[in-house]
Amino acid sequence: MTVTVHSPATLSNLGCGFDVLGMALSQPYDIIRLTRTAQPGLVIRHLDDYDLPTDPARNVAGVALLALLAAVPETVGFEVEITKGIRPGSGIGSSSASAAGAVVGANALLNNRFNKLELVEFAMAGEALASGARHADNLAPAIFGGFTLVRALLPKLDIVALLPPPLWVAVVHPQITVRTADARAVLPATVPLALAVRQWANVGGLVAGLLTHDFELIGRALEDYIVEPARAALIPGLAEARARALAAGALGGGISGSGPSLFMLNADEATAHAVAAALGSVFQELGIDFNLHVGPVAAEGARVVEG
Amino acid sequence: MTVTVHSPATLSNLGCGFDVLGMALSQPYDIIRLTRTAQPGLVIRHLDDYDLPTDPARNVAGVALLALLAAVPETVGFEVEITKGIRPGSGIGSSSASAAGAVVGANALLNNRFNKLELVEFAMAGEALASGARHADNLAPAIFGGFTLVRALLPKLDIVALLPPPLWVAVVHPQITVRTADARAVLPATVPLALAVRQWANVGGLVAGLLTHDFELIGRALEDYIVEPARAALIPGLAEARARALAAGALGGGISGSGPSLFMLNADEATAHAVAAALGSVFQELGIDFNLHVGPVAAEGARVVEG
Numbered sequence: 207m208t209v210t211v212h213s214p215a216t217l218s219n220l221g222c223g224f225d226v227l228g229m230a231l232s233q234p235y236d237i238i239r240l241t242r243t244a245q246p247g248l249v250i251r252h253l254d255d256y257d258l259p260t261d262p263a264r265n266v267a268g269v270a271l272l273a274l275l276a277a278v279p280e281t282v283g284f285e286v287e288i289t290k291g292i293r294p295g296s297g298i299g300s301s302s303a304s305a306a307g308a309v310v311g312a313n314a315l316l317n318n319r320f321n322k323l324e325l326v327e328f329a330m331a332g333e334a335l336a337s338g339a340r341h342a343d344n345l346a347p348a349i350f351g352g353f354t355l356v357r358a359l360l361p362k363l364d365i366v367a368l369l370p371p372p373l374w375v376a377v378v379h380p381q382i383t384v385r386t387a388d389a390r391a392v393l394p395a396t397v398p399l400a401l402a403v404r405q406w407a408n409v410g411g412l413v414a415g416l417l418t419h420d421f422e423l424i425g426r427a428l429e430d431y432i433v434e435p436a437r438a439a440l441i442p443g444l445a446e447a448r449a450r451a452l453a454a455g456a457l458g459g460g461i462s463g464s465g466p467s468l469f470m471l472n473a474d475e476a477t478a479h480a481v482a483a484a485l486g487s488v489f490q491e492l493g494i495d496f497n498l499h500v501g502p503v504a505a506e507g508a509r510v511v512e513g
Numbered sequence: 514m515t516v517t518v519h520s521p522a523t524l525s526n527l528g529c530g531f532d533v534l535g536m537a538l539s540q541p542y543d544i545i546r547l548t549r550t551a552q553p554g555l556v557i558r559h560l561d562d563y564d565l566p567t568d569p570a571r572n573v574a575g576v577a578l579l580a581l582l583a584a585v586p587e588t589v590g591f592e593v594e595i596t597k598g599i600r601p602g603s604g605i606g607s608s609s610a611s612a613a614g615a616v617v618g619a620n621a622l623l624n625n626r627f628n629k630l631e632l633v634e635f636a637m638a639g640e641a642l643a644s645g646a647r648h649a650d651n652l653a654p655a656i657f658g659g660f661t662l663v664r665a666l667l668p669k670l671d672i673v674a675l676l677p678p679p680l681w682v683a684v685v686h687p688q689i690t691v692r693t694a695d696a697r698a699v700l701p702a703t704v705p706l707a708l709a710v711r712q713w714a715n716v717g718g719l720v721a722g723l724l725t726h727d728f729e730l731i732g733r734a735l736e737d738y739i740v741e742p743a744r745a746a747l748i749p750g751l752a753e754a755r756a757r758a759l760a761a762g763a764l765g766g767g768i769s770g771s772g773p774s775l776f777m778l779n780a781d782e783a784t785a786h787a788v789a790a791a792l793g794s795v796f797q798e799l800g801i802d803f804n805l806h807v808g809p810v811a812a813e814g815a816r817v818v819e820g
Contacts, residue, residue, distance in 0.1 A: 414724065
């Protein structure tokens with residue numbers, strides 16, 4: 207038995223929603239092909255050029271599958287072929303996509319015995335390998351699709367899936383390296399209460415805007431008073447990119463994950479393309495190579511497309 | 514021309530939503546009777562026993578009306594009779610109710626020329642008199658009704674009205690005094706970023722729960738990690754009141770405003786009455802007099818009932 211899964215790139219740290227709000231992109235995505243085997247264990251191959259480890263204990267998809275297999279009583283194994291469409295280190299959930307796609311595919315080969323929340327739990331083992339911390343802010347949208355709020359990790363994982371409004375996303379991935387450790391190091395340990403209040407007012411506003419399809423409110427509420435100001439210096443061109451994107455009609459946006467990718471949300475496809483061009487123009491002038499991605503919010507997360 | 518307005522009590526600092534989330538109660542309420550006069554100026558009378566000032570410049574309704582009149586070109590004045598149904602100092606928006614009811618009534622007598630956001634702006638002058646700060650967290654629900662999010666005060670007042678789910682509220686007002694200055698003094702100046710993140714995850718969850726009528730989520734998300742722990746010592750019986758309310762079936766709740774009133778949200782009327790009894794039992798045992806209020810969320814804010 208074999209299945210093929212498409213597993214989407216995702217935005218995390220969405221605007222004001224550091225560590226809690228994310229969303230699924232319709233592209234790029236990883237393609238993961240899993241075959242169920244009678245003999246136990248995992249065999250992982252990469253059909254891409256990123257030179258990622260294929261030892262299951264050192265591969266994010268492998269670690270996620272090992273966590274899943276530990277919850278399966280019968281003897282079973284998987285052969286896994288991964289074709290990454292999402293560049294590692296881009297800040298749009300590359301490792302999450304591999305982990306999410308692997309567990310979604312395995313679940314399909316096991317008669318869908320696990321629910322989405324359980325699949326996120328398994329995949330978090332993979333995220334812990336990639337980032338050193340168990341977190342779900344990319345995995346939640348990678349598995350649930352749409353927009354997601356990770357309300358709590360403890361004492362119990364609590365994910366709120368928000369029915370997505372028909373927004374279009376423009377993403378620019380400038381080919382610079384932002385080390386996650388650097389992005390973490392610039393974060394303040396504490397924040398003034400008054401600023402935290404303004405931030406959670408925006409989180410509430412953003413969730414309300416998403417659920418009521420109030421695009422103007424979404425734009426106003428995306429603003430991040432705490433994390434983006436601390437990280438702005440790590441991404442050359444950020445302020446200019448935002449200014450040109452807003453001038454081109456974007457509702458708002460910011461850094462995805464810990465960067466270097468930037469995203470902008472838009473009311474329609476034509477605006478999203480104009481905004482992508484505006485984002486690209488900044489990095490072209492800076493002499494920094496970049497990739498652009500334009501597409502609607504993905505209503506679905508990782509899904510079986512064949513098999 | 515005369516109108517009579519009912520202006521509701523309101524909860525502010527709703528759970529995790531310190532300074533931003535509030536809601537309107539169906540009771541208690543103030544009754545405010547306004548008569549438009551051809552001669553300019555205000556005459557204010559109180560038909561209650563709270564010995565509140567009637568000098569317009571020292572009365573919250575008076576100051577709110579003076580702010581409104583400053584935006585009216587023609588010569589006009591008001592005679593105002595206020596019957597307070599909401600005890601001053603209870604923490605359920607007593608001053609806001611008077612200010613909100615006064616401007617809503619005046620607006621009716623001026624052919625409703627101002628919108629709700631403008632009325633909140635006028636009434637904020639009254640709040641500034643009462644508390645020393647311009648804030649809208651009680652005024653927003655007092656004028657818009659239902660649940661409200663004050664997303665921003667500056668550069669422009671931004672209020673998000675959330676269509677209210679059919680919740681029932683139980684409020685206990687123990688007859689103790691919590692000075693606003695004391696309630697402010699115990700607040701931390703800064704909060705750890707990790708705790709702020711947990712708080713804004715709850716704010717997002719609470720807004721999502723309210724908009725999607727997910728009562729379980731509302732209950733989980735109400736929890737306040739920052740402000741209530743700091744203020745708990747100011748209100749004897751708080752922990753026990755919460756425990757008994759939850760045991761009686763409440764979804765969750767906390768301190769209203771800066772106290773001393775406590776509120777609990779509930780899925781239905783019968784539960785709200787049981788929860789009110791549970792709340793009352795704690796203060797009875799402590800030998801503290803108390804008032805109870807039980808009612809549905811008020812879908813409307815201050816409104817003209819006659820005239």
